[in-house]
Amino acid sequence: MSTSIWHRDNAEAVVAEARNLINKQLPQASRRQFLARGLTLGGLGLLSGCSIDDSPTAEAALTRISHFNDRVQGWLFDSSRLAPTYPDSMITRPFPFNAFYDESKVPEVDASNFLLEVTGLVANKRRWKLDELRALPQYAQITRHICVEGWSAIGKWSGPRFGDFLRAVGADLSARYVGFQCADDYYTSIDMATALHPQTLLALDWDGQPLPPKYGFPMKLRMPTKLGYKNPKHIQAIFVSNTYNRGYWEDQGYNWFGGS
Ligand SMILES: Nc1nc2c(c(=O)[nH]1)N[C@H]1C(S)=C(S)[C@@H](COP(=O)(O)O)O[C@H]1N2
Ligand SMILES: [Mo]
Numbered sequence: 001m002s003t004s005i006w007h008r009d010n011a012e013a014v015v016a017e018a019r020n021l022i023n024k025q026l027p028q029a030s031r032r033q034f035l036a037r038g039l040t041l042g043g044l045g046l047l048s049g050c051s052i053d054d055s056p057t058a059e060a061a062l063t064r065i066s067h068f069n070d071r072v073q074g075w076l077f078d079s080s081r082l083a084p085t086y087p088d089s090m091i092t093r094p095f096p097f098n099a100f101y102d103e104s105k106v107p108e109v110d111a112s113n114f115l116l117e118v119t120g121l122v123a124n125k126r127r128w129k130l131d132e133l134r135a136l137p138q139y140a141q142i143t144r145h146i147c148v149e150g151w152s153a154i155g156k157w158s159g160p161r162f163g164d165f166l167r168a169v170g171a172d173l174s175a176r177y178v179g180f181q182c183a184d185d186y187y188t189s190i191d192m193a194t195a196l197h198p199q200t201l202l203a204l205d206w207d208g209q210p211l212p213p214k215y216g217f218p219m220k221l222r223m224p225t226k227l228g229y230k231n232p233k234h235i236q237a238i239f240v241s242n243t244y245n246r247g248y249w250e251d252q253g254y255n256w257f258g259g260s
Contacts, residue, residue: 066255073257079193083224083260086142091207092153097214098228100186100248106214107183107234114218120179120239123170130204130218136160136168139201143224145231146260157203157222163196171240179245180221183234188247190223190230191257199224202235230258 097103115127140158166173173196179189194200203222204211211217216233223231229249250256 063253066253069255070257073255073259074191074193077191077193077225077257077259079197083143083199085224086144086154088142088156090154091142091156095155095207095215096147096151096153098147098149099184099233101184103214105184108213109183109218109234109236111210111218116219116235117237118169118239119237120241121172121175122240124168128169133160133165133202133204133219136164138204140205141199141201141222141224143199143222145224145228147228148254156207157201157205157220158208159202159204159219159222161198162200162202162221163198165202166195166240175240176242177240177245179239179241180232180235181237181239182232183236186232186234186248187245188230188232188250189245189256190221190226194223194225197223197225225260227258227260229254 097106099106111130114130116130116133117127119125137160138158139161140156142154142156144152144154146152166178171178173192175192177189178192178195179187181187201222203216203220204218206212206215206220211220211233216235219235220233221231221235229247246256247254250258
């Protein structure tokens with residue numbers, strides 16, 4: 001499969017991560033259960049030695065490991081554990097721009113008639129004006145954004161807690177996923193535990209001013225517990241669901257949970 005983003009480094013990283021999770025982080029009981037289900041550490045080790053670039057079998061095996069990895073990350077996710085925060089003096093300036101296109105192609109969203117769509121497992125499906133989002137309690141946070149392309153940067157985002165917003169729309173908080181559709185056709189989805197994490201913000205401001213277009217106007221979901229590609233910019237529609245829906249990069253092989 002030559003179009004695959006899996007290459008040897010990536011494969012080894014996934015295998016090393018899986019092995020590390022099994023060895024060090026899974027509680028003894030779940031580890032025994034896991035091993036009893038037939039996947040052994042030796043089996044994982046063999047995968048890193050096979051020809052990852054062009055073997056559909058290895059590709060399928062790695063996809064399975066990545067899905068397993070999603071579940072492990074979901075189990076290990078501790079909703080009371082906070083990501084580090086930083087002082088103002090550590091903010092990265094200029095803050096990097098990144099998207100699947102060039103900066104000249106950033107979508108221009110009109111603020112005056114913008115309405116956020118909310119659908120799926122929510123009691124209140126009406127559309128939200130930006131002012132209504134600003135009327136919810138606002139929180140500011142300085143956190144590190146980590147991009148899998150090999151850079152990280154510290155930035156300041158503020159807006160309502162996403163959990164407060166989900167409660168305000170009467171979302172079914174026992175649903176499994178929250179999905180996002182963006183103005184630039186980007187899309188992603190996250191687990192409900194992360195959606196409700198106290199540091200997950202529906203960011204309206206960046207560095208004390210409304211989000212500039214390149215950083216995601218009119219709003220971005222900012223999660224310091226997840227990698228950059230899981231943080232959607234230019235959000236237009238939010239849906240709550242029990243149906244697994246992936247994402248722009250996730251559909252090209254990036255791990256779905258994407259914890260940082
Ligand atoms: N709508 C949208 N959101 C997106 C992306 C994108 O291309 N479109 N790229 C993601 C990736 S890979 C990164 S690293 C961050 C970059 O955010 P920044 O421009 O604020 O640094 O946005 C994420 N969210
Ligand atoms: Mo990224």
